[in-house]
Amino acid sequence: MLKVYNTMTGRKEEFLPLKRGKVGMYVCGVTVYDECHLGHARTYVAFDAIRRYLEYKGLEVNYVQNFTDVDDKIINKAREESRKGGADLPILIKGIVKKYTGEYFACMDKLNVKKATCYPKATECIPEMIEIIKRLIEKGYGYEVDGNVHFSVKSFNEYGKLSRRNLDECSHKTRVALEEQKRNPMDFALWKKRKEEPLWDSPWGKGRPGWHIECSAMSMKYLGESFDIHAGGEDLIFPHHENEIAQSEGYSNKNLARYWLHTGFVTLRQEKMSKSSGNFFTVREVLDKYPPVAVRFFLLSTHYRKLIEVSEEHLEAAKRATERIAACLSNVKKKGMGLSRSMQPTSNRIAIESAMDDDFNIPVAMGIIFKLVSNVNVLTKNEDFVRAAVLAADIESFCNVLGLKFRADEEIEEELLSLIREREQFRQRKLWEEADVLRQTLLSKGITLEDTPRGTQWRRL
Ligand SMILES: [Zn+2]
Incomplete structure (x- = not known):
């Protein structure tokens, strides 16, 4: 019997998919504005292995992973580039999104992460987001103030059920709330009024969707109002997943996901690896030094919910193990x-x-x-x-x-193979000393030789 740890209940539970033999799985994807670091790779490698195991058990997995392609971080990066005398903002944004989406796939392909069934992009699901927000306002969960729409956390009775927080814990945010005309400091944006590109028309005027509504719209669009697994990094539990639950369940009156799975943090020098702190290794720089299979092994050799401390020593050990x-x-x-x-x-x-x-x-x-x-x-x-x-x-x-x-x-490097052949020739000509020098050279490269009556055989150490 397969058991999975569900963040929602804090327990391991028997895994029972909604539809027999099928699994709907949504994994929160990256915001495409920079290179992937090892923290991202950990999450996507872990859920890839989980998906592969579910498939091995005979389940058909519909694996949906989004790209966030509209976000302040992307826009800010484009603004920086435009200040340096680049092209128009929308063109720069497109370029950044394209570049880092390509970068994501290049790294994940090397790490042998299977392709998702589909990769929705936030900008392709704006009408669906607007529909959800409209319904949330009708049902009293959302309210508009001057072109901005917020979600009222007080209106959703179960708010905090995933992260086990209560609303009173965050009263210190009052000042922010007043500035943004929120009824409660914890209320979050469904729609943000904007005057500059990128923006879309909506019943509340021109603007952009909030980040959380993107995942509600994309997961429900491709997996339905209820599906089996919703997954992501541990840092997404609050507020991202909590807010997704409030939006989706407020909208549909159904449980969004049966199982919530989260990967643990990746640390470097005992501190959380994150882009904002500058404390990270990019996937690319690690792959420059270590074979992809060793990096993948390293990321999988700690249980997916536990913290991983990255170090050269641990990566070396993973390399030797593979x-x-x-x-x-x-x-x-x-x-x-x-x-x-x-x-x-x-x-x-x-x-x-x-x-x-x-x-x-x-x-x-x-x-x-x-x-x-x-x-x-x-x-x-x-x-x-x-x-x-x-x-x-x-x-x-x-x-x-x-x-x-x-x-x-058969993928032994041609260079090594030619050394083996060369030594074989020395041996046949009874040039033992020369043959021995090559044997030592090969040994230092991890190849050991065995001379048998049927000729020389090699094997890796
Ligand atoms: Zn998400």
């Missing part, structure tokens, strides 16, 4: 052993699945995998390749579920 798995699989395959998966579930597979069924406990499942790697290495050494191949099949199949793609054998 090399160990890759070498183990490659050594079995090089003996011509196909890793055919048996139809009967092995005891290892059952143990791995029971870890994953417990709120996607990848670290526990990885522990089982590394025990298997040790066993396979012993069997390979003892030339018991038949038994090694059976265990290796379990390793490979679980790594596939997690989206960990290892370099195939």
Whole structure:
């Protein structure tokens, strides 16, 4: 039985989708105005692995992830560029959105994150947002003041149910409220009156939608008024997801999502990684130094709800761990052993699945995998390749579920291959000293050689 931790109830619950065999899943996407940092990658890699596991269990996942392409951060960046003598603001905004959407896909492709079923953009769903706001005003949840529309948190009885906050906690915001003509300091914007581009016509005059209404409109448009999983980073619980709930449920009188899943923070030097603090590693700079499979492994090796501390040391350890798995699989395959998966579930597979069924406990499942790697290495050494191949099949199949793609054998670098050939020639000409120098060179590059009557065989360390 699959159990997932639901932020809404604070408990692990049995996962029961609304429609048998199908899962509707919405993950809050990025605001496209800058490069992705490792905090973003953690969230999207974690939910990608969760999606892959649900698919492995035979569920059909409709995975929707938005792009926020209208936001003050994007507009401010465009203004900066325009002050430097760039083109018109709308053109600059388009350029920024295009550039960083491309950047997002480039990084996620490298990290082997599967494409979502669809990627709605906020600017393509403005009519849907206006419809929701109209209904919210009719039902007494929203109110207009001078072209701005706010959501009245007092009108929604369950406000605070996700983040477990009560409204009285935030009275210090009164001054802000007065400035923005809000009835309550906690009220938030559904529609913002604006005089400058980008803006849209609405029943309340020209303006832009608030950030939270974007996700309400996009999730309901593609997944319906009620769906299974709503996910995002932990920092979105309040106010973003709380406000989404108030808007969507105020609008539809239905529960928006059955399960709310959140990833933990990523820290660097013990501080939360965030763009605003300047304390971050971009995905690109990490991928310049480490193989993508190692970065993906690193992000998955801590449980998705727990905090990850990033350091060179941890990334190095992840790199070594993935090399160990890759070498183990490659050594079995090089003996011509196909890793055919048996139809009967092995005891290892059952143990791995029971870890994953417990709120996607990848670290526990990885522990089982590394025990298997040790066993396979012993069997390979003892030339018991038949038994090694059976265990290796379990390793490979679980790594596939997690989206960990290892370099195939035949992908050995041409440079290394030519060194192996060169040494083989020295050996045939009985030039032992020269052959030995090359053996040492290859060893320093992680390749060990074995001279057999059938010729030289290589394997990765
Ligand atoms: Zn969102």
